[in-house]
Amino acid sequence: MTDQYQALYHSFRWLVPPAFNIAQACCHRWADSSLDARRIALYIEDEAGNREVWTYARLAETANQLANGLVRMGVGRGDRVAVALGQRPETVVAHIAIHSVGAVVLPLSPLFGPDALEQRLRDSEARVAIVDDSSCANLLAAADRCPAVRQIIGIDVKDEHILPWRSLLARQLPHFRPANTRASDPAILLYTSGTTGAPKGALLPHAVLIGNLPGFVASQDWFPQPGDVFWSPADWAWTGGLMDALLPSLYFGTPIVGARGRFTPERAFEILERYRVTNTFLFPTALKMMMKAVPEPRAQYRLALRSIMSAGESVGEAVFNWCRDALGITPNEMFGQTEMNYLIGNSGQKWPARAGSMGRAYPGHQVAVLDELGQPVKTGEVGEIALNRHDIHGHPDPILFLGYWRNEPATQAKFSGDWCRTGDLASIDADGYFWYAGRADDVFKTSGYRVGPGEIENCLIDHPAVANAAVVPKPDAERGNVVKAYVVLTPDYAQRDPAELTELLQAHVRTRLAPYQYPKDIEYLDALPMTATGKVQRRVLRLREQGRAGLPAGLPPLTTSTPT
Known part of the structure; x- marks a missing residue:
């Protein structure tokens, strides 16, 4: 084509x-x-x-x-x-x-x-x-x-x-x-x-x-x-x-x-x-x-x-x-948000x-990836996705929301000058394709390496045993965090030995991704916590891990699934 x-x-x-x-x-x-x-x-x-x-x-x-x-x-x-x-x-x-x-x-x-x-x-x-x-x-x-x-x-x-x-x-x-x-x-x-x-x-x-x-x-x-x-x-x-x-x-x-x-x-x-x-x-x-x-x-x-x-x-x-x-x-x-929908895609x-790319900025939208100071990052570097108030021709972009209802401080905090920040991280390649790196609060470090959950989750889901997966940081005294995966099993694997399954899935990820990306811990659930819009609530799982580590963020128990 x-x-x-x-x-x-x-x-x-x-x-x-x-x-x-x-x-x-x-x-x-x-x-x-x-x-x-x-x-x-x-x-x-x-x-x-x-x-x-x-x-x-x-x-x-x-x-x-x-x-x-x-x-x-x-x-x-x-x-x-x-x-x-x-x-x-x-x-x-x-x-x-x-x-x-x-x-x-x-x-x-x-x-x-x-x-x-x-x-x-x-x-x-x-x-x-x-x-x-x-x-x-x-x-x-x-x-x-x-x-x-x-x-x-x-x-x-x-x-x-x-x-x-x-x-x-x-x-x-x-x-x-x-x-x-x-x-x-x-x-x-x-x-x-x-x-x-x-x-x-x-x-x-x-x-x-x-x-x-x-x-x-x-x-x-x-x-x-x-x-x-x-x-x-x-x-x-x-x-x-x-x-x-x-x-x-x-x-x-x-x-x-x-x-x-x-x-x-x-x-x-x-x-x-x-x-x-x-x-x-x-x-x-x-x-x-x-x-x-x-x-x-x-x-x-x-x-x-x-x-x-x-x-x-x-x-x-x-x-x-x-x-x-x-x-x-x-x-x-x-990719889009409630505040500004249909920004990037294929x-x-x-x-x-x-495969794996979010796509390119749709016509009519001036989209960039910014650093913490609000400046565009270099090609291939990770930053925050943001939309400009104006398109490339200087005309107002009608996709933007008017503001948060009776919440001017939150509206102002959403913007860096003319750029409206999304809170989502990505990089842009030389051809203008965006590559998602997770929510700003989903990305974490393990042993000094920056880890986004999406790539690991997709690798896990590619295995026939996995119906769904979510990856979060698990606090660790030596490495700051280790990679923790919550997994929902397919019916064919639901009765398998959990230790055997964990070794199988760890090997699956280790042979496909970087050594620091494989999940050191895997926990099996009947279902992942989801929003009404079908998104995995990693925040719920992340706070649970913090609570288990003795940090003040505990949550009620999830429904676990124990393969036998």
Whole structure:
């Protein structure tokens, strides 16, 4: 293939209109067209197999009804409305309606407990919350301590404190004139996962959708193409599900599949087959599970896949090769954050992907690797990934968040001049490819050597005994730290002798990586601690090791697995 990267990157120009509204761009412009109103917007199914199909016309009409209801409740421009729903049509309706009013969407995962919900509801001062049967109980418990919440709207919920969704919509007209918002007006308040501290609310403008589009198009191998259908198991309450899947798909007028229920590899393949999904975003954790459960998927399923994007962790060589060999697709890795998404990645049809690399900076984004003083490092040296406020032509980059909600000190701390720091470490090679080196607080030293966990984890996962792995420092009096691996075993190896397994895995890493990188200690678990977005919580494991060493950082026991 011809490497087209330099021409694409240097010729790209942002076109951000002064007036822009996500609801108009993702729904109303399609519904207002007689040719496009009957396009399919959503395929929806629940765990029981019940299925629905929603057109853009139906989506717009229902969103208009909800928008009228919100206005009657007193919701106006800038007000925060919480949406604690999973992958269901009402979630999309809620987003479109809230944007139509000019209010700010506060996406909340149905998996949140009362404390997590209370923290976000109180901090955001959300006025209205929308729930269903899965999130109702926890949100009600949290709302009692959140005086700003004046009304709760419930879907399939019977509670005297909750206004039924159907009753509210039945009283409203199906017509609504959307607010004329500026591209720079706030649209979404997304809270960070809180893996490195208390969650902070990243306030995103309407223009952030435009900022996401170059990376989305590139990572999905020039999306959309005729017949494209999108699906991702990523929760629509998180950046990955919202900005990497739902909103870009609707912006281009293409169908997206929403599937409620627990993720399993088998169900993932069934969804891909049933809806003839062409494009998907799958976390590396999901790809690892699918690789281990169904090594040869094309022998069992008739798939229409043409592109896979993955983000959140490094895919690693084993998963990369499996996607290429077993699925016939070179996966496009992507890197971004809630505060600035779709910064770096690959696009297999336009520039070559390199196994293990994060990719190159997407067109429209000026990305660098900085040292502690905020200066770019030399080629091959490790530093912190950062995004400039302006692209290479000096134009403002619309991908950037507006700031942390009512937290100016944290916003200021995120920047070094015009550079917004990510907290993630990487190096850049001579061709502009980024190579991930871990979170700044994940990298550690052992016997004077600097160690990043990703390379070791990927090496372990390449062994058939390992379903998942996490590497952290274990405090050691002589060497400062030694490499400690937490491992989840595959079923075929779960009953093997642990001492034998440890020797096997240590030898596997020692023969492939540097001598100082092999894990001196391996502990087996039934499951690794994960965030709701599918990232391994190394911080939990790191603090556990500190606690065991007598440092003040102990945590409750994890569920261990002892092979016999």
